[in-house]
Amino acid sequence: MKERIHKDVVIIGAGMAGLTAALYCGRMNLDTLVLENAIIGGQIANATDIENFPGLASVSGKDLISALQRQTESFGAVIDEFDEIERVTLKTSPKIVETQEKIYEADAVIIASGMNRRKIPLAEGRKFETRGVHYCELCDGHAYAGKIVAVMGGGNAAVDAANFLTKYAEKIYLIHRSELRADEVSQKRLFANKKITVMLQTEIKALRGDKRLEEIEIFDKVSGVTKVIAVDGIFVNIGVEPNTKLFSDELTLSASGRIVAGEDCRTEIAGVFAAGDVREKEIRQLTTAASDGTTAALLAEKYLSKLHG
Amino acid sequence: MITVFGFEGCPYCVKTKRYLESRGVEYNYRDIELSAEAAAECQRISGDLTVPVTTIDGVNYVLGFDKKKLDELIASA
Numbered sequence: 565m566k567e568r569i570h571k572d573v574v575i576i577g578a579g580m581a582g583l584t585a586a587l588y589c590g591r592m593n594l595d596t597l598v599l600e601n602a603i604i605g606g607q608i609a610n611a612t613d614i615e616n617f618p619g620l621a622s623v624s625g626k627d628l629i630s631a632l633q634r635q636t637e638s639f640g641a642v643i644d645e646f647d648e649i650e651r652v653t654l655k656t657s658p659k660i661v662e663t664q665e666k667i668y669e670a671d672a673v674i675i676a677s678g679m680n681r682r683k684i685p686l687a688e689g690r691k692f693e694t695r696g697v698h699y700c701e702l703c704d705g706h707a708y709a710g711k712i713v714a715v716m717g718g719g720n721a722a723v724d725a726a727n728f729l730t731k732y733a734e735k736i737y738l739i740h741r742s743e744l745r746a747d748e749v750s751q752k753r754l755f756a757n758k759k760i761t762v763m764l765q766t767e768i769k770a771l772r773g774d775k776r777l778e779e780i781e782i783f784d785k786v787s788g789v790t791k792v793i794a795v796d797g798i799f800v801n802i803g804v805e806p807n808t809k810l811f812s813d814e815l816t817l818s819a820s821g822r823i824v825a826g827e828d829c830r831t832e833i834a835g836v837f838a839a840g841d842v843r844e845k846e847i848r849q850l851t852t853a854a855s856d857g858t859t860a861a862l863l864a865e866k867y868l869s870k871l872h873g
Numbered sequence: 874m875i876t877v878f879g880f881e882g883c884p885y886c887v888k889t890k891r892y893l894e895s896r897g898v899e900y901n902y903r904d905i906e907l908s909a910e911a912a913a914e915c916q917r918i919s920g921d922l923t924v925p926v927t928t929i930d931g932v933n934y935v936l937g938f939d940k941k942k943l944d945e946l947i948a949s950a
Contacts, residue, residue: 603884610884626882646892646940664940694923694936703883706906707922776921 566667571597573864574661574670576652577807578643579606580850581840582676583632584857585864589674590639592865597668598636598643599661605629606678607804607841608850610702612728615749617850654814654836671871672864675811675823675831676839676857679804684716688771689800696777696797701725708733708797714780716768717801718742723750725801730759737793739763739782771798806842818844829860835867874899875950878915878926880906885938886925892940893927898947900927 573589575582578600589596603609611625620628637643644663653660658669681699683689689697698704705728713733715726718740726738727750736759743764744751754760763782769790770781777797783790806822808815815831815838816824823838825831827845831838839856841848875893877900879886893900903911905924912922918934919926927943928934929950935942 603888605884626884645888646895648940695921698923700884703885704923706880 566662566665568667568669570658570669570671571595572670572868573597573672573674573861574599574659574668575641575674575676576649576661576810577606577676577678577840577842578604578633578645579676579678579840580608580629580632580853581678581842581857581860582606582674583629583636583643584854585674585676585839585861586641586643586857587632587636587639588858588861589864590636590641592861593640594865594868596641597670598641599647599649599663599668600643600645601648601677602680604633604643604645607681610700612702612724614850649810652810652814654811654833657835659835671868672835672837674829674837674839674857674860674864675842676853676860677807677810677842679806679841681800682803682805684768684771684798684800684802686768686771692771692773692777695775696773696795697771698797698799701728701799704797705729705732705799710734711796712794713737714739714768714793714795714798715801716740716798717803718744718746718764719801719803720746720750722746722801723754725799726760727753727757729799730757733759736760737763737795739766739768741765741767741785768798804841808842820844827859828863829856830863835864835871837864874901874929875946876901876903876928876931878903878905878911878918878928879924880904882906883924888938889925889927889943892938892943893947896947898950 572594573596575598586598608625647663659673661668709732712735714737723746765785767783772779779794822844825838829837837860839860840853905912
């Protein structure tokens with residue numbers, strides 16, 4: 565039988581939004597638990613060089629998150645990164661967050677579950693996962709020292725990944741089906757690096773290999789030519805998908821699968837807030853995630869004050 | 874004794890080490906970026922350099938952070 569534990573606030577997700585919310589909740593003396601199913605820091609933990617966080621000229625995601633985690637824990641919030649959430653019930657009072665080992669009864673819930681990288685939409689993608697197909701440069705880039713890799717995608721994450729992989733790989737192909745969307749600073753670095761060949765208007769049609777990835781088939785949309793290039797690995801950066809599967813029965817999701825909530829982060833269920841990338845909104849940045857975390861925490865405290873009279 | 878192959882910048886390596894510590898499990902840590910010998914051993918075990926690789930006997934191993942499989946490995950130690 566699982567142990568039942570009461571919490572003032574349970575925060576789902578330990579990325580920038582979740583940890584900021586936890587920091588504020590901790591400072592307001594709320595009994596706060598953060599549950600993280602993957603990596604503390606979320607997507608940002610994999611960022612090698614953040615240059616747009618105010619006050620920090622350049623910082624790695626790992627260092628930024630480590631500092632935030634220490635700061636958050638120093639104000640009393642507890643982070644559990646091992647006990648995975650199995651289901652949630654949000655419409656009851658208290659709200660229930662059931663993990664593999666425990667049942668948490670929470671007066672308020674802040675959902676900051678963030679995003680996951682989109683998987684490569686090719687049948688062979690699964691077959692070669694960790695055997696040439698990768699979703700984390702920081703984790704797996706080192707395995708390609710002196711080798712040839714491709715990066716699939718054209719946004720900031722893809723361009724930054726290609727730039728990062730020059731640290732290890734001998735040659736990098738950046739392959740994107742349309743035009744680059746990355747910011748100018750990153751693109752400038754990309755085109756200046758002789759190790760990188762940029763292939764735009766080019767689609768990856770197939771992945772081939774025996775036990776691991778050996779080559780990819782690409783189609784040049786401009787020339788109409790199909791060719792095969794030898795690669796040892798491919799790093800997929802074709803966007804992200806919101807982590808909202810746990811909540812789809814109880815909360816309204818947008819067409820893109822994100823939680824519908826206003827700028828005040830309030831969802832349609834009283835006491836349930838959505839913060840960060842998981843919330844439907846136009847701009848999703850590290851700074852707006854921190855802003856959402858702040859808003860959600862302060863309004864959760866207001867909600868709890870009313871609830872407890 | 875459990876051995877974890879990983880490297881410092883790998884988030885799931887760090888998570889695996891933290892999990893073993895949270896369970897009070899002693900382990901050897903071998904950094905594949907700092908030791909060519911560790912990298913070769915890791916590659917021999919899993920056939921690749923994707924980490925973390927957690928093993929007891931150098932034959933059976935857990936690739937990545939997988940709590941259930943790590944629990945089974947710990948139980949078999």
